[in-house]
Amino acid sequence: MNYESALEYIHAVQWAGHKPGLSRTRTLLAALGDPHKRLRFVHVAGTNGKGSTAAMLASCLQAAGYRVGLYTSPFINRFNERIQVNGEQIPDDALVRLVERVRPAADAMADVPTEFEIITALGMLWFAEEKCDIVVLEVGLGGTLDSTNVIDPPECAVITALGMDHVKELGPTIADIAAAKAGIIKPGSPVVSYGGVPEADAVIARVAKEQNAPLTVVDLTRLKVEGGDLDAVTFDFDGLDGVRLPLIGSYQPKNAALAITALRVLRGRGWNIPDSAIRTGLERVSWPGRFELLRHSPAFLLDGSHNAHGMRATVQSLRDRFPGQKFVFLLSIMADKDVDEMLALLLPLAKRFVTVAAHTPRAMPAETLAEHIRVRGGKAEAAADIPAGVARAVELGGDGPVCALGTLYFSGDVRQAFARLTAE
Secondary structure: OOHHHHHHHHHHOOOOOOOOOOHHHHHHHHHOOOHHHHOOEEEEEOOEOHHHHHHHHHHHHHHOOOOEEEEOOOOOOOHHHHEEEOOEEOOHHHHHHHHHHHHHHHHOOOOOOOHHHHHHHHHHHHHHHOOOOEEEEEOOOOOOOOHHHHOOOOOEEEEOEOOOOOHHHHOOOHHHHHHHHHHHOOOOOOEEEOOOOHHHHHHHHHHHHHOOOOEEEOOHHHEEEEEEOOOOEEEEEOOEEEEEEOOOOOOHHHHHHHHHHHHHHHHHOOOOOOHHHHHHHHHHOOOOOOOEEEEOOOOEEEOOOOOHHHHHHHHHHHHHHOOOOOEEEEEOOEOOOOHHHHHHHHHHHEEEEEEOOOOOOOEOOHHHHHHHHHHOOOOEEEOOOHHHHHHHHHHHHOOOOEEEEOOHHHHHHHHHHHHHHHHO
8 A cells, every 4th residue: 555545445434324433443453452541631622612622732742751642533634643752643654554554453343434534543543553652532422422531540531612603413502512512521530621602611520520530620710812913822720821822713722721621630640741841732733724824914814713703712812913804705614514603703804705615525605605694795706626716815905814614624725725825
Protein backbone atom coordinates (compact mmCIF):
# COMPACT_ATOMS: atom_id res chain seq x y z
CA MET A 1 0.00 0.00 0.00
CA ASN A 2 1.02 3.62 -0.47
CA TYR A 3 -0.37 6.70 1.30
CA GLU A 4 -3.11 7.30 -1.29
CA SER A 5 -4.34 3.71 -1.29
CA ALA A 6 -4.27 3.63 2.53
CA LEU A 7 -6.52 6.71 2.65
CA GLU A 8 -8.74 5.22 -0.06
CA TYR A 9 -9.22 2.14 2.09
CA ILE A 10 -10.05 4.22 5.21
CA HIS A 11 -12.58 6.39 3.34
CA ALA A 12 -14.19 3.47 1.47
CA VAL A 13 -16.23 2.27 4.47
CA GLN A 14 -19.37 4.35 4.92
CA TRP A 15 -21.91 4.48 7.74
CA ALA A 16 -24.78 3.29 5.55
CA GLY A 17 -26.42 0.16 6.94
CA HIS A 18 -24.32 0.08 10.09
CA LYS A 19 -26.09 -0.12 13.41
CA PRO A 20 -24.66 2.32 15.99
CA GLY A 21 -22.82 0.54 18.80
CA LEU A 22 -19.43 -0.30 20.30
CA SER A 23 -19.23 -4.00 19.42
CA ARG A 24 -17.38 -3.51 16.12
CA THR A 25 -14.75 -1.24 17.71
CA ARG A 26 -14.27 -3.69 20.60
CA THR A 27 -13.91 -6.65 18.22
CA LEU A 28 -11.43 -4.78 16.03
CA LEU A 29 -9.30 -3.55 18.95
CA ALA A 30 -9.30 -7.04 20.53
CA ALA A 31 -7.93 -8.46 17.25
CA LEU A 32 -5.17 -5.81 17.42
CA GLY A 33 -4.19 -6.62 21.02
CA ASP A 34 -6.35 -4.00 22.79
CA PRO A 35 -3.84 -1.11 22.47
CA HIS A 36 -6.27 1.26 24.27
CA LYS A 37 -5.89 -0.78 27.47
CA ARG A 38 -2.29 0.45 27.70
CA LEU A 39 -3.28 4.14 27.60
CA ARG A 40 -4.77 6.79 29.87
CA PHE A 41 -7.24 9.36 28.58
CA VAL A 42 -8.98 12.67 28.92
CA HIS A 43 -12.26 12.10 27.04
CA VAL A 44 -13.90 15.19 25.47
CA ALA A 45 -17.54 15.34 24.29
CA GLY A 46 -19.89 18.27 23.55
CA THR A 47 -21.62 20.17 20.74
CA ASN A 48 -19.23 23.10 20.19
CA GLY A 49 -15.70 23.83 21.40
CA LYS A 50 -14.63 20.17 21.60
CA GLY A 51 -11.68 20.56 19.27
CA SER A 52 -10.45 23.86 20.72
CA THR A 53 -10.72 22.55 24.29
CA ALA A 54 -8.94 19.30 23.34
CA ALA A 55 -6.14 21.29 21.65
CA MET A 56 -5.73 23.45 24.79
CA LEU A 57 -5.64 20.41 27.09
CA ALA A 58 -3.04 18.68 24.91
CA SER A 59 -0.89 21.82 24.66
CA CYS A 60 -0.90 22.33 28.45
CA LEU A 61 -0.16 18.66 29.22
CA GLN A 62 2.74 18.77 26.76
CA ALA A 63 4.04 21.97 28.41
CA ALA A 64 3.92 20.08 31.71
CA GLY A 65 6.38 17.57 30.24
CA TYR A 66 4.07 14.71 29.29
CA ARG A 67 4.01 12.77 26.04
CA VAL A 68 0.53 13.59 24.78
CA GLY A 69 -1.65 11.99 22.12
CA LEU A 70 -4.39 14.10 20.50
CA TYR A 71 -7.27 12.52 18.57
CA THR A 72 -9.63 14.95 16.78
CA SER A 73 -11.94 15.29 13.79
CA PRO A 74 -12.46 16.37 11.11
CA PHE A 75 -9.13 17.42 9.58
CA ILE A 76 -8.55 20.79 7.89
CA ASN A 77 -5.65 20.26 5.49
CA ARG A 78 -4.49 16.65 5.81
CA PHE A 79 -5.96 13.47 7.25
CA ASN A 80 -2.89 12.97 9.49
CA GLU A 81 -3.94 15.96 11.65
CA ARG A 82 -6.49 13.69 13.31
CA ILE A 83 -3.80 11.63 15.07
CA GLN A 84 -1.01 13.64 16.73
CA VAL A 85 1.65 13.07 19.38
CA ASN A 86 3.15 16.17 21.02
CA GLY A 87 1.86 18.32 18.17
CA GLU A 88 3.38 16.11 15.45
CA GLN A 89 0.99 14.46 13.00
CA ILE A 90 1.30 10.72 12.41
CA PRO A 91 3.88 10.27 9.61
CA ASP A 92 2.62 8.97 6.26
CA ASP A 93 4.72 5.78 6.40
CA ALA A 94 3.47 4.96 9.92
CA LEU A 95 -0.12 5.49 8.80
CA VAL A 96 0.34 3.15 5.83
CA ARG A 97 1.98 0.51 8.05
CA LEU A 98 -0.86 0.67 10.60
CA VAL A 99 -3.56 0.53 7.90
CA GLU A 100 -1.85 -2.63 6.58
CA ARG A 101 -2.10 -4.04 10.10
CA VAL A 102 -5.72 -3.01 10.69
CA ARG A 103 -7.09 -4.04 7.30
CA PRO A 104 -6.90 -7.87 7.64
CA ALA A 105 -8.45 -7.67 11.12
CA ALA A 106 -11.26 -5.41 9.83
CA ASP A 107 -11.86 -7.47 6.69
CA ALA A 108 -12.16 -10.66 8.75
CA MET A 109 -15.10 -9.23 10.74
CA ALA A 110 -18.63 -10.35 9.85
CA ASP A 111 -19.92 -6.82 10.59
CA VAL A 112 -17.22 -4.65 8.98
CA PRO A 113 -16.19 -1.51 10.90
CA THR A 114 -17.06 2.02 9.76
CA GLU A 115 -14.54 4.64 8.65
CA PHE A 116 -14.51 6.33 12.09
CA GLU A 117 -14.09 2.98 13.87
CA ILE A 118 -11.07 2.17 11.70
CA ILE A 119 -9.56 5.62 12.38
CA THR A 120 -10.12 5.13 16.14
CA ALA A 121 -8.24 1.82 15.98
CA LEU A 122 -5.39 3.46 14.02
CA GLY A 123 -5.16 6.20 16.66
CA MET A 124 -5.07 3.74 19.56
CA LEU A 125 -2.31 1.72 17.86
CA TRP A 126 -0.19 4.81 17.20
CA PHE A 127 -0.61 6.26 20.71
CA ALA A 128 0.31 2.91 22.28
CA GLU A 129 3.30 2.50 19.96
CA GLU A 130 4.47 6.03 20.80
CA LYS A 131 4.07 5.27 24.53
CA CYS A 132 1.91 8.32 25.24
CA ASP A 133 1.54 9.21 28.92
CA ILE A 134 -1.96 10.51 28.27
CA VAL A 135 -4.26 10.89 25.26
CA VAL A 136 -6.77 13.69 24.74
CA LEU A 137 -9.57 11.87 22.94
CA GLU A 138 -12.28 13.85 21.16
CA VAL A 139 -15.62 12.13 20.60
CA GLY A 140 -16.77 11.92 16.97
CA LEU A 141 -20.53 12.16 17.49
CA GLY A 142 -22.60 11.99 20.68
CA GLY A 143 -20.86 9.94 23.35
CA THR A 144 -22.64 6.79 24.48
CA LEU A 145 -22.34 4.95 21.15
CA ASP A 146 -19.29 6.76 19.77
CA SER A 147 -16.43 4.40 18.99
CA THR A 148 -14.09 6.32 21.33
CA ASN A 149 -16.32 5.22 24.23
CA VAL A 150 -14.72 1.75 24.38
CA ILE A 151 -12.06 3.10 26.76
CA ASP A 152 -11.86 2.23 30.45
CA PRO A 153 -12.75 5.02 32.93
CA PRO A 154 -10.66 8.03 31.86
CA GLU A 155 -8.55 10.29 34.07
CA CYS A 156 -11.23 12.92 33.39
CA ALA A 157 -14.32 13.26 31.19
CA VAL A 158 -14.89 16.76 29.79
CA ILE A 159 -18.23 17.95 28.41
CA THR A 160 -18.04 21.20 26.41
CA ALA A 161 -20.87 23.63 25.53
CA LEU A 162 -24.05 21.85 24.47
CA GLY A 163 -26.52 22.92 21.78
CA MET A 164 -28.95 21.50 19.23
CA ASP A 165 -27.02 19.57 16.59
CA HIS A 166 -27.20 16.03 15.15
CA VAL A 167 -30.79 15.76 16.40
CA LYS A 168 -31.48 13.00 13.86
CA GLU A 169 -28.89 10.77 15.54
CA LEU A 170 -29.09 11.96 19.16
CA GLY A 171 -32.73 12.96 19.68
CA PRO A 172 -34.92 16.05 19.36
CA THR A 173 -34.39 17.70 22.77
CA ILE A 174 -31.41 19.21 24.59
CA ALA A 175 -31.97 16.58 27.32
CA ASP A 176 -31.58 13.80 24.70
CA ILE A 177 -28.39 15.38 23.42
CA ALA A 178 -27.04 15.77 26.97
CA ALA A 179 -27.86 12.12 27.70
CA ALA A 180 -25.83 11.02 24.64
CA LYS A 181 -22.85 13.21 25.66
CA ALA A 182 -23.14 12.05 29.29
CA GLY A 183 -22.52 8.51 27.99
CA ILE A 184 -18.78 9.19 28.38
CA ILE A 185 -19.18 9.48 32.18
CA LYS A 186 -17.69 6.31 33.70
CA PRO A 187 -17.82 4.86 37.23
CA GLY A 188 -15.71 6.87 39.68
CA SER A 189 -14.07 8.95 36.94
CA PRO A 190 -14.24 12.75 37.44
CA VAL A 191 -16.33 14.89 35.08
CA VAL A 192 -15.86 18.56 34.23
CA SER A 193 -18.81 20.24 32.51
CA TYR A 194 -19.12 23.62 30.78
CA GLY A 195 -22.70 23.92 32.04
CA GLY A 196 -25.10 26.79 31.46
CA VAL A 197 -28.05 24.87 29.98
CA PRO A 198 -30.33 23.86 32.89
CA GLU A 199 -32.07 20.89 31.22
CA ALA A 200 -28.73 19.50 30.04
CA ASP A 201 -27.01 20.21 33.36
CA ALA A 202 -29.70 18.21 35.20
CA VAL A 203 -29.08 15.17 32.97
CA ILE A 204 -25.28 15.38 33.40
CA ALA A 205 -25.62 15.76 37.20
CA ARG A 206 -27.97 12.76 37.36
CA VAL A 207 -25.66 10.50 35.30
CA ALA A 208 -22.59 11.63 37.28
CA LYS A 209 -24.40 10.72 40.52
CA GLU A 210 -25.47 7.31 39.16
CA GLN A 211 -21.88 6.59 38.14
CA ASN A 212 -20.44 7.88 41.42
CA ALA A 213 -18.38 10.28 39.29
CA PRO A 214 -17.32 13.55 40.98
CA LEU A 215 -18.73 16.45 38.93
CA THR A 216 -17.22 19.93 38.60
CA VAL A 217 -19.08 22.63 36.67
CA VAL A 218 -16.86 25.46 35.43
CA ASP A 219 -17.33 28.62 37.47
CA LEU A 220 -17.48 31.21 34.69
CA THR A 221 -18.10 33.99 37.25
CA ARG A 222 -14.35 33.73 37.89
CA LEU A 223 -13.54 34.51 34.25
CA LYS A 224 -12.65 38.08 33.32
CA VAL A 225 -11.81 38.92 29.72
CA GLU A 226 -9.32 41.79 29.77
CA GLY A 227 -9.39 42.53 26.05
CA GLY A 228 -8.80 41.14 22.62
CA ASP A 229 -7.26 42.12 19.32
CA LEU A 230 -6.55 40.30 16.09
CA ASP A 231 -3.57 38.45 17.62
CA ALA A 232 -4.79 37.28 21.02
CA VAL A 233 -7.49 37.56 23.63
CA THR A 234 -6.32 38.26 27.19
CA PHE A 235 -8.15 36.90 30.22
CA ASP A 236 -7.92 36.12 33.94
CA PHE A 237 -9.38 32.95 35.40
CA ASP A 238 -9.26 31.65 38.93
CA GLY A 239 -5.78 32.87 39.88
CA LEU A 240 -4.24 32.73 36.39
CA ASP A 241 -4.00 36.38 35.32
CA GLY A 242 -3.17 38.01 32.00
CA VAL A 243 -3.19 34.83 29.91
CA ARG A 244 -2.74 35.72 26.20
CA LEU A 245 -4.64 33.15 24.20
CA PRO A 246 -3.85 33.15 20.45
CA LEU A 247 -7.32 31.77 19.59
CA ILE A 248 -9.14 35.08 19.11
CA GLY A 249 -12.79 34.01 19.09
CA SER A 250 -14.68 35.74 21.92
CA TYR A 251 -15.89 32.33 23.13
CA GLN A 252 -12.36 30.88 23.49
CA PRO A 253 -11.64 32.17 27.04
CA LYS A 254 -14.67 30.14 28.19
CA ASN A 255 -13.23 27.03 26.52
CA ALA A 256 -9.90 27.86 28.20
CA ALA A 257 -11.66 28.13 31.59
CA LEU A 258 -13.07 24.64 30.96
CA ALA A 259 -9.59 23.33 30.07
CA ILE A 260 -8.01 24.96 33.14
CA THR A 261 -10.68 23.48 35.42
CA ALA A 262 -10.11 20.01 33.92
CA LEU A 263 -6.31 20.33 34.27
CA ARG A 264 -6.73 21.20 37.94
CA VAL A 265 -8.93 18.13 38.41
CA LEU A 266 -6.13 16.08 36.81
CA ARG A 267 -3.68 17.73 39.22
CA GLY A 268 -5.89 16.48 42.05
CA ARG A 269 -5.43 12.97 40.66
CA GLY A 270 -1.65 13.20 40.90
CA TRP A 271 -0.71 14.64 37.50
CA ASN A 272 2.07 17.21 37.82
CA ILE A 273 0.62 20.24 36.00
CA PRO A 274 1.86 23.54 37.48
CA ASP A 275 0.06 26.79 36.62
CA SER A 276 3.16 27.87 34.70
CA ALA A 277 2.65 24.92 32.30
CA ILE A 278 -1.04 25.77 31.93
CA ARG A 279 -0.14 29.36 31.00
CA THR A 280 2.57 28.25 28.55
CA GLY A 281 0.30 25.65 26.97
CA LEU A 282 -2.54 28.13 26.46
CA GLU A 283 -0.24 30.83 25.06
CA ARG A 284 1.26 28.35 22.56
CA VAL A 285 -1.91 26.57 21.47
CA SER A 286 -2.73 26.40 17.77
CA TRP A 287 -6.08 25.27 16.40
CA PRO A 288 -6.61 26.06 12.70
CA GLY A 289 -9.93 26.95 11.14
CA ARG A 290 -11.61 28.34 14.27
CA PHE A 291 -11.99 32.11 13.95
CA GLU A 292 -8.55 32.10 12.36
CA LEU A 293 -7.10 35.18 10.70
CA LEU A 294 -5.44 34.28 7.40
CA ARG A 295 -4.67 37.94 6.66
CA HIS A 296 -4.68 41.01 8.92
CA SER A 297 -5.36 43.81 6.46
CA PRO A 298 -7.77 43.69 4.84
CA ALA A 299 -8.93 40.96 7.19
CA PHE A 300 -9.65 37.48 5.82
CA LEU A 301 -11.09 35.15 8.46
CA LEU A 302 -11.71 31.42 8.35
CA ASP A 303 -14.18 29.91 10.79
CA GLY A 304 -15.61 26.42 11.16
CA SER A 305 -19.02 27.31 12.67
CA HIS A 306 -21.41 24.69 11.34
CA ASN A 307 -24.56 24.97 13.45
CA ALA A 308 -26.70 27.78 14.88
CA HIS A 309 -25.15 27.45 18.36
CA GLY A 310 -21.62 27.88 16.96
CA MET A 311 -22.72 30.61 14.54
CA ARG A 312 -24.10 32.68 17.42
CA ALA A 313 -20.66 32.60 19.08
CA THR A 314 -18.92 33.49 15.80
CA VAL A 315 -21.24 36.45 15.16
CA GLN A 316 -20.51 37.76 18.65
CA SER A 317 -16.77 37.44 17.95
CA LEU A 318 -17.18 39.35 14.65
CA ARG A 319 -19.02 42.15 16.47
CA ASP A 320 -16.35 42.26 19.21
CA ARG A 321 -13.29 42.21 16.91
CA PHE A 322 -14.72 44.33 14.06
CA PRO A 323 -17.18 46.74 15.72
CA GLY A 324 -19.59 48.40 13.30
CA GLN A 325 -18.15 46.68 10.22
CA LYS A 326 -20.02 44.74 7.54
CA PHE A 327 -18.63 41.57 5.97
CA VAL A 328 -18.51 39.79 2.69
CA PHE A 329 -19.30 36.21 3.69
CA LEU A 330 -18.02 33.22 1.75
CA LEU A 331 -20.54 30.61 2.81
CA SER A 332 -21.00 26.86 2.55
CA ILE A 333 -23.55 25.04 4.71
CA MET A 334 -24.52 21.38 4.98
CA ALA A 335 -28.06 20.71 3.75
CA ASP A 336 -28.94 18.90 7.01
CA LYS A 337 -28.19 21.95 9.20
CA ASP A 338 -30.54 24.70 10.37
CA VAL A 339 -29.72 26.93 7.40
CA ASP A 340 -32.43 29.54 8.06
CA GLU A 341 -31.42 30.11 11.68
CA MET A 342 -27.76 30.45 10.66
CA LEU A 343 -28.65 32.98 7.93
CA ALA A 344 -30.80 35.00 10.34
CA LEU A 345 -27.70 35.42 12.53
CA LEU A 346 -25.43 36.45 9.62
CA LEU A 347 -27.69 38.76 7.59
CA PRO A 348 -27.42 41.80 9.93
CA LEU A 349 -23.60 41.72 9.55
CA ALA A 350 -23.53 41.02 5.81
CA LYS A 351 -22.62 43.38 3.00
CA ARG A 352 -23.10 40.45 0.64
CA PHE A 353 -22.61 36.70 0.28
CA VAL A 354 -20.71 34.44 -2.08
CA THR A 355 -21.90 30.84 -1.81
CA VAL A 356 -19.98 27.65 -2.61
CA ALA A 357 -20.52 23.93 -2.06
CA ALA A 358 -17.90 22.13 0.07
CA HIS A 359 -16.57 18.82 -1.34
CA THR A 360 -19.02 16.54 0.44
CA PRO A 361 -22.35 15.07 -0.67
CA ARG A 362 -23.98 16.70 2.38
CA ALA A 363 -23.25 20.25 1.16
CA MET A 364 -26.19 22.37 0.02
CA PRO A 365 -25.71 23.33 -3.67
CA ALA A 366 -24.27 26.86 -4.00
CA GLU A 367 -27.19 28.20 -6.04
CA THR A 368 -29.79 26.77 -3.60
CA LEU A 369 -27.98 28.47 -0.69
CA ALA A 370 -27.76 31.77 -2.64
CA GLU A 371 -31.51 31.58 -3.31
CA HIS A 372 -32.17 31.01 0.44
CA ILE A 373 -30.25 34.24 1.13
CA ARG A 374 -31.97 36.26 -1.61
CA VAL A 375 -35.43 35.21 -0.36
CA ARG A 376 -34.45 36.74 3.00
CA GLY A 377 -33.45 40.02 1.40
CA GLY A 378 -29.69 39.43 1.28
CA LYS A 379 -27.41 39.95 -1.75
CA ALA A 380 -25.90 36.63 -2.84
CA GLU A 381 -24.17 35.05 -5.80
CA ALA A 382 -23.11 31.44 -6.27
CA ALA A 383 -19.56 30.57 -7.34
CA ALA A 384 -18.67 27.57 -9.50
CA ASP A 385 -16.10 26.23 -7.02
CA ILE A 386 -14.16 27.19 -3.90
CA PRO A 387 -11.17 28.93 -5.63
CA ALA A 388 -13.61 31.04 -7.71
CA GLY A 389 -15.60 31.79 -4.53
CA VAL A 390 -12.51 32.91 -2.61
CA ALA A 391 -11.39 35.15 -5.50
CA ARG A 392 -14.84 36.72 -5.84
CA ALA A 393 -15.25 37.28 -2.09
CA VAL A 394 -11.85 38.99 -1.90
CA GLU A 395 -12.74 41.15 -4.92
CA LEU A 396 -16.10 42.17 -3.42
CA GLY A 397 -14.51 42.72 0.00
CA GLY A 398 -12.12 45.37 -1.30
CA ASP A 399 -10.60 47.05 1.77
CA GLY A 400 -13.22 45.54 4.10
CA PRO A 401 -13.24 42.23 6.00
CA VAL A 402 -14.09 38.87 4.41
CA CYS A 403 -15.19 35.87 6.49
CA ALA A 404 -15.34 32.29 5.16
CA LEU A 405 -17.58 30.09 7.28
CA GLY A 406 -20.38 27.53 7.55
CA THR A 407 -18.47 24.25 7.72
CA LEU A 408 -15.06 22.86 8.66
CA TYR A 409 -15.22 20.72 5.52
CA PHE A 410 -14.13 23.52 3.20
CA SER A 411 -11.48 25.06 5.47
CA GLY A 412 -8.52 23.32 3.82
CA ASP A 413 -9.71 24.23 0.32
CA VAL A 414 -10.34 27.86 1.30
CA ARG A 415 -6.91 28.11 2.89
CA GLN A 416 -5.18 26.71 -0.23
CA ALA A 417 -7.18 28.89 -2.60
CA PHE A 418 -6.47 32.00 -0.52
CA ALA A 419 -2.73 31.20 -0.35
CA ARG A 420 -2.60 30.77 -4.14
CA LEU A 421 -4.58 33.95 -4.75
CA THR A 422 -2.40 36.10 -2.48
CA ALA A 423 0.85 34.59 -3.82
CA GLU A 424 0.04 35.76 -7.35
